[in-house]
Amino acid sequence: MKRTKAFISAILLLSGISLGAQNLSDLRVSEIVAQNENGLVDEFGERNGWIEIFNTSSGTVRFGGCYLTDDPGNLKKYHVPTTDRTTNVGPRQSVVFHASGKSWQGSFHTNFKIGNGSTVYLVSNDGKTILDELKVPADLPADNAVVKVPAGIKKIDSEIRTTATPTPGSYNGDVDAKSNSEIMKEKDPHGWVLSLISVSVVFSALFVLSIIFRLVGNLSMKAGKKKEKPAKAAKGRKAKPGEMTPEIAAAISMALQQEFGGEVYAAIAMALDDYLGNGVHDMESFIITISPSAGSQWAAKTQNFRQLPR
Amino acid sequence: MSTVVESLKQFWYFTGFANATWQNLVMILIGILFIYIAIKKEWEPLLLVPIGFGMIVGNIPMFPGLNIGIYEDGSVLNTLYQGVKQGWYPPLIFLGIGAMTDFSALISQPRLLLIGAAAQMGIFGAYLLALALGFDPNQAGAIGIIGGADGPTAIFLSSQLAPELMGAIAVSAYSYMALVPVIQRPIMLALTTQKERLIRMPSPRQVSQKEKIIFPVVGFLLTAFIVPSGLPLLGMLFFGNLLKESGVTRRLAETARGPLIDVVTTLIGLTVGASTQADKFLSLTSIKIFGLGLTSFIIATTCGVCFVKIWNLFLKDGKKINPLIGNAGVSAVPDSARVSETVGREFDPNNHLLMHAMGPNVAGVIGSAVAAGILLGFLS
Structure with a gap:
């Protein structure tokens, strides 16, 4: 607590000094x-x-x-x-x-x-x-x-x-x-220069971002493989149909995080159903019920605690 | 008796019936049409209902000087309208969008970012056409951003570059976003062959939490350093995403993507709708803006799809991209990605393109914010 207070005080002090000086x-x-x-x-x-x-x-x-x-x-x-x-x-x-x-x-x-x-x-x-x-x-x-x-x-x-x-x-x-707009009207009346520059900048920015994330992805996959090796050796088998693999967990997580509306949720659920071989929901007409294989602990006391801000 | 008659006369002058013009009635009918489309067709109801009702509110004929109109300083509507006018609603919406968007699809296939860039051509196509039609560069830039298919960005940029056109631009942008399925489908079908529509893309890899946390930080640093003028939008978008992905600010992320964005969307929709007062909205300029907006959507979709087709010429089999996800580069999250999924499944019911289309879709959000920053830097 003391450390937090000291940290906040230091930040406030520093920001105050720098703001004053800057102004x-x-x-x-x-x-x-x-x-x-x-x-x-x-x-x-x-x-x-x-x-x-x-x-x-x-x-x-x-x-x-x-x-x-x-x-x-x-x-x-x-x-x-x-x-x-x-x-x-x-x-x-x-x-x-x-x-x-x-x-x-x-x-x-x-x-x-x-x-x-x-x-x-x-x-x-x-x-x-x-x-x-x-x-x-x-x-x-x-x-x-x-x-x-x-x-x-x-x-x-x-x-x-x-x-x-x-x-x-x-x-x-x-x-x-003259305003920037008036200057552009004189210098670039048809707008080609601005358009070409802008398109180039948009492409460059997103291209660089894609390169960076390709590298980050490669590094992440390499790190992931290193971690997985011992586990795989121990398991030595492929995931069975209906088994909750990390890929499927990620797909479900992504699907649930999107706010697509009912029909897309249903489409995703049906796709998962196809993939998992009827492993995820009960066979009831017009009702899709996700039934987890393990207990969800939905009624556990810890689930009722209000999370405090950190 | 005469006092009563005089009072009734005076009362009559204050009623909407005495002050109504045919333009007001036209705008009220358009507002009702928006609400009808939103409820009946469920096209962007979260936006079209507030905008449609706002149009009705803004076009209730009234005696000027009562200090209740949206353009009258200090009125309630005017106060709420400041969020649009000063441009602080859009960044708040971007905060919510960032907190609800999962960039995994994009991080797992970063090459799809380029489709988001290609689809921004609609912005600059409309910019060139607007200049040819006699608009000033700042107005042309504000109109062009409709092609970004991103309502908050359109409102933000038009409030900075051409506030006088903001009502028409915002309504145009949101209307065409609602019509994305209608506009994009025929273009996608016209530009693709049967063989291309059946291309199956490899499943995206699983993305680690670390990558998801790195993305908003690196993405923000890179784009903001290149286009500092896009800071309000890019900063809030990536900040919202960091709240979501950090894993330690769940409550903040939930507030940003829930109550906050709902409140701001309601206010922005209502006030943008109310800003379309007939005397300021019904004009040849507005008609031109609507025409240019439609054109920009068409150009954006065409460029997105064609870009993928051309790119495919250089890709090996197994790495090829289904051009039906090219349309998703025009932001309009997640409607345009949903169009990719729907059209794709028409030709192959087992080919799910949604996950792949979400990549260019969210790249389009970043791309349009970057494009807005560039236009702001050049023209403000």
Whole structure:
């Protein structure tokens, strides 16, 4: 019992650690405006530089406890409050921090300001691990932003650009980007390429599976033969008609496990009846009764016990 | 007096009689037809009864805004419909299918997996035809999966790729699955010779428990690594099978293949049926989908049977495969395998093909889930 508890605790601990780490590592410093003269206004009517954090994952990430800083020598410069329930960022969503230098104005106001040439670091809740960073070019004009734009097939990689049209809190990628279906319509209008690839993949997957199970089957049969040899030598005879061999037991087991309906059960029972020479059921009109040669112990007390989950 | 008349008038406006359209009545008649077929002919009654009744439920004419319709956010039906819309009913059904499927027939003759692969051609044949008819690739992919003859897979894929077509696709898939004996038999007879129908296949060997346990683990790892987008279906299918074969989780397996799958099948059938509201369902697009669905079944059956015939050219006597099990590659477990058995026994009453046909049959389930994963990866 102690071992089980310890095992479960260890698993929970490990999964918690890895999940936390995985989630936070999905955060990116995705956009920064250092000199905000005519752009985003905060809830106090002020314009400050701002920092956008983007969640690249498909799950919500809670980033309370993380740190933001512009000083590599002080990674714990601004601590995002852990008690604030709004410090969540949804899947593929972003949040904006105002670099106002007035952290008392709210969780989304940093205690430092930024300027051209600053580098903003997003630091994990351990205060040591830098999750991501973005440098503001020294010559970035006012109201322009440095952004990370999703790139590559999976849109996981990114490239850094500057833009005169900042998008605080919005997706930095091409919002007019084509869907996979539209791309396929252009590249493969008649569908032959996709069909050929798909058929090949289906065949390959099932072919490999068949090869693996041929090998597994061969190994299993070899192992089975080794085990059977001494038994056969002792017996030295063939199974008689009506005898319950492993093959017949397997056939009955398989038949009973399938939910085919009455007529198929009847067909299987009749086939077994043919094979076993009337050995399995009583000769009664329209009634098939499987009569085991040995007692089934159906009324034994152990059969009435409820099986507990393990 | 005038108040009474006004109230009665208002009541009248809320009744189904005042709001009925001929399209509603047509859909209600189709629903009744489904129920009739299910009860009278016993064609897929577990699916056609809930779907048929769902069609009636979904097409009761009503005054909009009462927050009871399936497409009205927050209504009871809408809440139940989320399992279809968000695609979490199909994986639960796959869990049950995995827990009730015995892969022994397939494990004992792994070569039969390839028949399951060949029968998936119906999916891609229908995909090509749907594109030619002007459907977008995502819609064509969702329509093509009807050829997989697997209702949960069809619902799952259409909910992800083309939710607007899901009702027609689901009804089409389940209808043709119910009609498998009618569709497949003539094709099988047309494509096979008397000599081929009499081929007797060697008895499948006994499969050890170890092999049965290894199968879901290896099968899942392999297929999921190749097509991660098929994870919800493949994962649940193989997980269910592991519950069944592990021998230590009997209660979980029994729940998955019993009460769980029954509950989900009831809900999926009812809500899919109810989603076929006349204004969204009765259209030229639906007719096209039904035509393409039938075509995909025909292509799938043809490819399955022809594949075995061609394969037989390279096999020695005694190892040849009866082409009558080729049709079973189109999933539709276990109906298509039952068709193989029935047709086979018409020509040789002592030639039982059921056990052999179950191999490609369950391979078809894996194949269609893999195909769905590929389409999802390319088109979503």
